[in-house]
Amino acid sequence: MQPDLILWPESSTPAPLLGDQLTWDLVRGLAEQHTGDFLLGTVHWAREGDFNSIALLTSRGTEAQLYHKIHLVPFGEYVPLREEFPLLAAIVGDLVPDDFDAGTQFEILEMASRPVKLAPLVCFEDTLGDLARRFAQRGAQAFVVVTNDGWFLKSAGSMQHLHNAVFRCVETKLPMIRAANTGVTCAIDRLGTVREVLRDNTGSTFTQGVLFSRIDVPSHPEHTFYTRHGEVFSISCLAATALAIATCLARRKLQNSSCPNPPDTKPSAA
Numbered sequence: 504m505q506p507d508l509i510l511w512p513e514s515s516t517p518a519p520l521l522g523d524q525l526t527w528d529l530v531r532g533l534a535e536q537h538t539g540d541f542l543l544g545t546v547h548w549a550r551e552g553d554f555n556s557i558a559l560l561t562s563r564g565t566e567a568q569l570y571h572k573i574h575l576v577p578f579g580e581y582v583p584l585r586e587e588f589p590l591l592a593a594i595v596g597d598l599v600p601d602d603f604d605a606g607t608q609f610e611i612l613e614m615a616s617r618p619v620k621l622a623p624l625v626c627f628e629d630t631l632g633d634l635a636r637r638f639a640q641r642g643a644q645a646f647v648v649v650t651n652d653g654w655f656l657k658s659a660g661s662m663q664h665l666h667n668a669v670f671r672c673v674e675t676k677l678p679m680i681r682a683a684n685t686g687v688t689c690a691i692d693r694l695g696t697v698r699e700v701l702r703d704n705t706g707s708t709f710t711q712g713v714l715f716s717r718i719d720v721p722s723h724p725e726h727t728f729y730t731r732h733g734e735v736f737s738i739s740c741l742a743a744t745a746l747a748i749a750t751c752l753a754r755r756k757l758q759n760s761s762c763p764n765p766p767d768t769k770p771s772a773a
Contacts, residue, residue, distance in 0.1 A: 505538050505539055506715070507616040507617045508539055508540050508542060508614060509539060510543070510649070510680060511541075512543075514544055515543040515649075516530065516545045520545040521569075530560070531564040534563055535564050540559060540615055541559070542557060542559045542621075542649075543557070545558050547569060553602075554604055555603050557625060557647070568612045570612060571607075571610075574627075575605050579599065581599065582602060617720075622641075623649075628648075629664075632674055639675040639677060640730060644724055645679065645720050646671060647680055647682075650682070650683045656685075661683070664687070665689065665697070672691050673694065675730050677693055678718045678719065686708070687700065688701040688708070690716035693719070699716040701714040
């Protein structure tokens with residue numbers, strides 16, 4: 504039995520999937536052999552810009568859907584104020600020779616093998632609660648994440664990234680599958696429990712391999728409080744804290760101003 508969805512991580516192809524014939528022939532050849540859908544991370548060059556993207560190939564590779572990453576990594580995918588401050592670009596050097604453009608559309612990707620609507624997230628977008636909930640508002644039933652944590656090398660950074668991603672499932676009550684070339688490849692259920700994780704014989708997640716997982720996808724997910732209202736609770740807490748501090752400062756100032764000044768006394772002569 505073939506899986507409903509094959510997931511490859513970020514920057515899976517050495518050239519743009521839809522802009523390089525050799526790359527397209529290779530990937531589509533694989534998709535043609537698969538009855539399910541095929542999702543992968545790739546770059547995409549177009550007239551409107553250069554994007555870090557996700558491509559979903561359906562119907563044995565005859566149809567393609569694209570999502571362009573909305574929230575870019577500063578000094579990783581672009582250099583802020585590159586033109587205004589050339590020194591910044593010179594410091595970064597060849598690590599970021601050119602800038603990616605940010606996508607603007609919260610594109611829901613629709614599978615053909617199953618009636619499932621996917622919320623695509625690239626790289627560290629699964630750490631951004633407000634961005635993820637926008638997809639949930641649009642009817643997404645599951646998150647798919649393609650990432651490359653190579654910037655962190657073999658450190659705890661990739662595990663910290665995963666721990667951030669867990670909150671997106673808890674906040675929206677949607678499951679998630681993640682594919683990473685350097686990082687943690689795993690499945691997370693809608694309650695935030697990390698299920699299957701790709702590991703080697705020593706338990707390390709820094710390995711090559713294939714992970715098979717089955718996730719329960721809600722057919723009609725209900726919007727959670729966070730999905731509907733976003734950061735209203737945290738903003739309310741911040742506002743209440745600011746009000747409490749302002750009240751204490753005002754009360755202290757009032758108390759100081761109401762105290763009588765001590766009399767001006769001079770020592771008496773002996």
